[in-house]
Each structure stands twice: as C-alpha cells, then as structure tokens.
Amino acid sequence: xFTDTHCHLDFDSYDADRPEVIxxxxxxxxxxxxxxxxxxPSAGAVLKLTEDYPGYIxxxxxIHPNYSANCELEHIARLEELAAAPGVVAxxxxxxxxxxxxSPPEQQRRAFLWQLExxxxxxxxxxxxxxxASQDLVPILRDWQSALPASSPLKLQPGVMHAYSGSAxxxxxxxxxGFYFGIGGPVTYQNxxxxxxxxxxxxxxxxxxxxxxxxLTPHPHRGKRNEPAYIPLIAEIIAALHGSSSAELGEIxxxxxxxxxRLTSKPGVSLPAAG
Numbered sequence: 234x235f236t237d238t239h240c241h242l243d244f245d246s247y248d249a250d251r252p253e254v255i256x257x258x259x260x261x262x263x264x265x266x267x268x269x270x271x272x273x274p275s276a277g278a279v280l281k282l283t284e285d286y287p288g289y290i291x292x293x294x295x296i297h298p299n300y301s302a303n304c305e306l307e308h309i310a311r312l313e314e315l316a317a318a319p320g321v322v323a324x325x326x327x328x329x330x331x332x333x334x335x336s337p338p339e340q341q342r343r344a345f346l347w348q349l350e351x352x353x354x355x356x357x358x359x360x361x362x363x364x365x366a367s368q369d370l371v372p373i374l375r376d377w378q379s380a381l382p383a384s385s386p387l388k389l390q391p392g393v394m395h396a397y398s399g400s401a402x403x404x405x406x407x408x409x410x411g412f413y414f415g416i417g418g419p420v421t422y423q424n425x426x427x428x429x430x431x432x433x434x435x436x437x438x439x440x441x442x443x444x445x446x447x448x449l450t451p452h453p454h455r456g457k458r459n460e461p462a463y464i465p466l467i468a469e470i471i472a473a474l475h476g477s478s479s480a481e482l483g484e485i486x487x488x489x490x491x492x493x494x495r496l497t498s499k500p501g502v503s504l505p506a507a508g
Contacts (some may be wrong), residue, residue, distance in 0.1 A: 235468060235483040236490045237461035238267045239326075239360065239395050239415050239443035242290070243278035246447040246458055255286065258461035264487050266461055267494065269293035269326040269360050269395075272300040273308055276315050283320025291494065293323035293360050301344035302336040309347045316355055322494040324352040325360025326395060332364040342369065349377045352392075356385060358493055359392035361412075367399055371407070378410045390493050393441055396449065401434040408439045413493055415443040418451035418459060421470050433474040441493070442467055442486045 237258065247254055258266060268290055270279040282290045294316050296304050316324070327348045329341050336344075352359045363370045378391045389411045397404065397414040404414060414435055419425055432440070444451075444467070446459035451466045465479060472482040491497050 234264050234480075234487050235262050235464045236264055236266070236442055236487045237444050237446070237464050238393065238441045238490050238494075239417070240266060240268060240446040240459075240461050241271070241448075242266070242268050242282055242446070242461075243270070243275055244447055247460075254460050254462070255290070258464075259289075261462040261465055262483070263461055263464060265490075265496065266290045267293060267322060267360075267490070269323070270295060271297040271326055273311060276312075280315065280318050280320065283318065287320065290320070291322045291496070292318070292320045293325040294321055295325045295327040295348055295360070296344055297326050298328055298330040298341040298345065298362060298366075299333050299335040301341050304340070304344035304347070306347065309351055312348070313351055313355065316351075316357065321357070322496065323358045323360050323392070324348055324355070325392070326362045327359060328362035328395075329366035329370045330362060330364040331366040331369075338366075338369070341366075342373070345370075345373065349373070353377070353381060353385065353387065356387060358387060358390060360415075361392055361394050362396075363394065363399070367403065371403065374407070374412070375410060386495070393493060395443065396445055397431075398428065399431070401431045404431060404435055408436060413439050413441050413489060415441045416471060417443045417445050417467055418449040418455070418463070421451040421466055422455065423452070429470070429474055432471060437475055437477070437482070437485050438489060440471065440486055441490050442471075442483075 279292045283292045381388045393413040395415045450459035468479045472479045
C-alpha cells in the first residue's frame with residue numbers, strides 16, 4: 234500500500250490518457266492520491282477529479298507563489314468558498330519561491346500569510362512550496378504554528394514540506410513542530426547522495442511519498458513524464474536508506490498521510506493506523 238501525496242493530474246500533460254494513468258496508480262498499489270491546485274483557475278479541474286474519483290483522489294486548494302502576483306483578499310475569500318467541497322483535505326500548494334521571478338517577494342509573502350491564516354481558520358493542513366526562500370519561509374512557519382491554539386488539530390500536524398531539499402538540521406527543527414516531509418523522484422538520482430543523507434536522518438513517522446507528477450520523474454524514467462504509478466521506485470530507495478522493506482515503508486507513509494490529511498474518518502476509507 235502506497236500513496237502519492239502530491240501530483241498534478243489536472244495538468245494538460247494528462248489530457249490524452251488521464252483515466253489510464255489513474256488506473257496504473259491503482260494497479261501499483263496506491264491507496265489514495267492528493268492533487269494540489271496552483272491557482273484559482275485550476276481549482277475547478279482539481280475539484281472535478283475528486284468528484285470523478287471519490288475516496289481515491291483528494292484535493293488541496295491554494296495559490297502557488299509563482300501565481301501570487303495579483304493575489305488579493307477577494308481571491309482568498311473565493312478559496313475559502315471552494316475549500317468547503319467534501320474532497321478538499323489541505324490548503325496548498327502555497328509558500329515562497331525566490332528561484333523564479335514571477336511574483337515580487339513581498340507579494341509572495343503577503344499571499345502566503347493570508348493563506349496560512351485561511352488554513353488555520355479552516356483547520357486544514359498546509360502543503361508548503363519552498364525554493365531558495367527558507368530564510369524567510371521557515372520563521373514564518375514557526376511563528377504561525379506557535380500561534381495556533383492548543384485545541385487546533387493543526388498544532389501537532391500543521392502540514393508538509395513539499396519536495397523537501399533543505400538540510401537535516403532544518404528538517405529536524407521543522408519535525409519538532411509537527412511538519413512532515415514530502416520525498417519524491419530526486420532521491421532516486423545517482424547524484425543525490427547529499428539528499429539521501431538528509432532523508433536517512435528524517436524520522437520515518439514524518440515522511441510522505443510524492444511524485445510532483447508530471448515533474449521530477451524518478452530513475453530510470455527520468456526525462457519522461459512522471460506519474461503516480463512510479464511511487465514504488467521512490468519508496469524502494471527510502472526503504473533501503475532506513476533498513477526497511479518497500480512494503481513496510483508504504484504502510485508507514487500511508488498511515489502518516491492518513492493522519493495528516495485526516496482520512497481515517499472518511500467514509501469507505503480503510504487505512505493503517507499511524508504507529
């Protein structure tokens with residue numbers, strides 16, 4: 234049993250064969266998939282997937298930092314309306330991206346803070362994008378989590394660091410305040426020894442599997458379109474780093490995802506309990 238906690242099946246990369254891609258995911262043993270949006274225009278397609286595959290594909294809604302240049306409070310209000318849909322389990326993909334120059338940093342931070350406030354208000358975990366922005370992003374997350382009331386379900390499980398590529402020290406600090414870490418295709422690359430060293434130090438109870446499909450395709454398919462069915466390739470590498478089997482790692486990470494996204498209470502969903 235595996236999960237893909239971050240992929241973009243609504244992207245046009247899958248328009249020609251989306252049902253077949255989802256069938257291959259089922260055949261690969263994926264218990265469920267989380268599909269984050271990147272902006273308001275994509276939200277309709279993201280929610281449509283949850284309607285077409287209820288109990289299998291779940292949605293996250295958010296405005297990605299690269300699409301935040303024109304974000305205003307009215308857009309956050311619309312996100313809040315859409316997030317009431319039954320298949321929505323998180324706010325994301327949100328965060329900061331200083332690698333691309335698509336949105337001014339100050340505007341990114343404003344949109345990020347608004348969406349963190351929305352997540353707290355709705356008690357939905359966050360899916361965090363961080364690229365070359367840790368110096369600003371991590372303190373924001375720490376302050377946000379610290380300010381959450383003790384009664385909030387987010388206090389102990391605030392969210393996941395998507396495609397984590399930071400240091401082990403930073404990861405352990407974020408794990409202390411409850412964050413999970415999405416690990417995907419780059420851990421399978423031959424030049425990923427430093428990344429593997431960080432993943433080896435992450436507690437298994439804080440690791441989630443993800444593809445970020447159609448991007449970040451794992452070895453040996455690197456250079457081709459990614460898809461959720463490749464999750465076992467990622468699990469195999471992480472399992473080896475932790476002296477575990479792929480099957481055991483799949484059970485653990487699926488339980489982690491079920492806890493974070495609170496899927497154990499969803500009708501018809503039967504998942505392992507977190508250890």
